[in-house]
Amino acid sequence: MKPYTWPQGARAVVLLTVNFDAESFDLKETAPDRLFGRYSYGRYAVRAGFPRLLALFAKHGLPATFFVPGADARRHPDLVRELAANGHEIAARGVDLENFATLGDKETEVLETSRAILADITGTAPMGFRAPGGELSSRTLGHLADLGFIYDATFQDADHPYVYGLGGERKIVELPSTFALDDGPIYAARHTHARLLAIWRDEIQAMHAEGTLIPITLHLRGDFGSTRAARIAILDTLLTELKQLAGVRFMTCGQLAGHVLSLNLPTEPDPYLAHAETLAKTVYRGDLAVRPL
């Protein structure tokens, strides 16, 4: 495997990323006047989860990147300002957790709106984007580059950051992540926090040994997030262990994207083009996925 050039001799870089996804997630399922009962796990995110996670990051003195849906930012501008005041990065995630694979012509408008909402609140335009649900269209990366975004953090196909060349001077840094270090799928499968700890220890040790990116994805929510008291304790343990690993550097996504651009890496081709022709004549069989009995 080719070694990757991390900043100033770091052995591995950790990205602490948080998908803010508060009421916006519940509003995919119900109306604004029905955010009660089962649809109040998002309110947990802002009432209980947010202060707890922020206190943990402050205790460890670590910077994180928060991907904040525009509608959640509008509902909670004070929290967004608090993030910025604490040195965390704020990045874009659409407005209402839209599915970008099916947004069509509205994509640009949604991206522009989400960018404007965050810029109005913090005074700084977001540099990066992570697609809700991990869904992108063939045009999303190009729109991001056109609108002045520097990075995307949605793909799950590499051990290190890389750069997409999108024609002409357009390019976008990709900061790939992995479901193996995402609390969402693990807690959504109703696993214990002990099991998450076991998985993440295995993942982090091996990634550190190989000097890859260590991209951690957290959620604030009370259902599939990491902010319940027992889950925060697991996270506390993991962050303590992470900091003890040799040569580990914690960065925000924007800092890392800036570093990646400074490397002047050869670009990777648009990830859709090689498959466009085949996809145009292939029927949708997404429901073929093997499911448990």
Added chain:
Amino acid sequence: MSQRTTFPEDMRCVVLIGIDFDGPSHEVGRGIAPLGKHSWGSYSARCGVPRHMDMLASHGIKGTFFIPGYDAERHPRTIEQIDRNGFEVAAHGYLHEAWELGAEEEETLLRKTDRILRDVVGKPVLGWRSPSGRKSDRTMAVLKSMGYVYDSSDKDYDRPYRLRFGKGRDDVIVELPNNTYSLDDFPFYKFSYTPPSEVLGQWKAEFDAIYGVDRFFVFSLHPRSGWGSGTPSRTRILSDLIAYMKGHDGVQFMDYRSFAQWCLQHRDNLEEVSFA
């Protein structure tokens, strides 16, 4: 003729490491653009296949890559590298077809992938593993007509056997049965989110149960991210497992084609089962 398959005394366990390449074909074949969270297949050529080759080379053992034709078209350099490093290139569908095909379409795609792989590596392809495990009553005849000597798709036995698919004298192919429940990475990493260290324990126990008994350990692994084993933690436990196996006497790591050739040369050791 139909005695149980037996191994010579010194062959305490044959280990066949099969790696199903499963690049973007897996998503594209289902009409899904390999973007965002659907990009796991792109990890195969970029990271997983090189990491698996390095790991196997560090142990000095062989393995077989089962490759969809579509992925080979898009990553010919990677396929060449697999072959040049001494690993076997075998077939695994064109677009990782995980659905029923008509007889004519099935044959067309089997021949298409065979041609693609043969053109890239410049040597005949000798084996096939079904993507998703589907096959028809015609599949074996088509493989045989292309010169294939083995199939590794059936789930019906713990040992290799001679699969008779027709009445003719040569209507026989070596079957190297696999299973996608316990000797496959995907169930653990897709369904149960089992920690890699726990998967290692599981596979050691599987090996212990097979060693010296059925003596035949057939792996179905994937170099992609997501539910595959291409990532650092999961490749590490594969390496640990191989080290564990190597600590046992009489374990033979082979690529599928070499073991299929052994089966052809020791036909009296193999049970013959007729589906003709």
